[in-house]
């Protein structure tokens with residue numbers, strides 16, 4: 773019996789084989805991720821003068837049962853060591869009126885640490901991490917585990933408090949913010 777050569781799935785049923793048209797490197801991946809886009813949230817951590825935080829698109833749920841979040845934080849950012857030290861973080865889902873504060877937490881304008889918190893109202897829930905008073909949603913977490921891999925730390929958070937404010941959220945795609953209304 774002759775063995776048929778393997779047929780790639782995308783060669784059948786008339787689906788065209790578009791070859792990869794970029795090198796599989798960091799620049800191409802950045803370009804592809806610009807097309808992916810993502811919901812914007814601010815990761816906050818620390819207390820008093822030790823507070824800092826970062827704007828991210830990598831925060832998402834690992835699972836809802838049990839309630840667990842994950843976020844990928846650059847290990848060279850000011851936020852990762854504070855998350856590690858305090859063992860907490862809050863995922864503050866931001867809205868269209870939070871563009872300025874999202875820029876502050878992305879390090880634009882040069883603000884550092886607690887100065888990133890200026891221009892907004894903050895409170896706390898359970899973990900002690902700062903919570904944006906008028907966040908679209910705030911998901912307060914205690915660190916369950918962190919996996920340091922390559923440039924980033926994948927931080928898994930046990931959800932200990934949730935606050936839902938409502939309103940439209942903010943999307944970042946192609947280097948620009950977009951408001952997404954209900």
Ligand SMILES: Cc1cc2nc3c(=O)[nH]c(=O)nc-3n(C[C@H](O)[C@H](O)[C@H](O)COP(=O)(O)O)c2cc1C
Pocket residue numbers: 812824825826827828829830831844845846848849850851877878879944
């Ligand atoms: C829309 C957007 C999404 C970002 N997503 C992430 C992310 O998921 N993880 C991360 O480590 N940094 C992310 N960054 C970069 C951080 O916000 C930025 O590097 C950090 O706040 C710089 O802070 P530092 O001065 O504390 O290092 C993102 C920036 C922007 C503008």
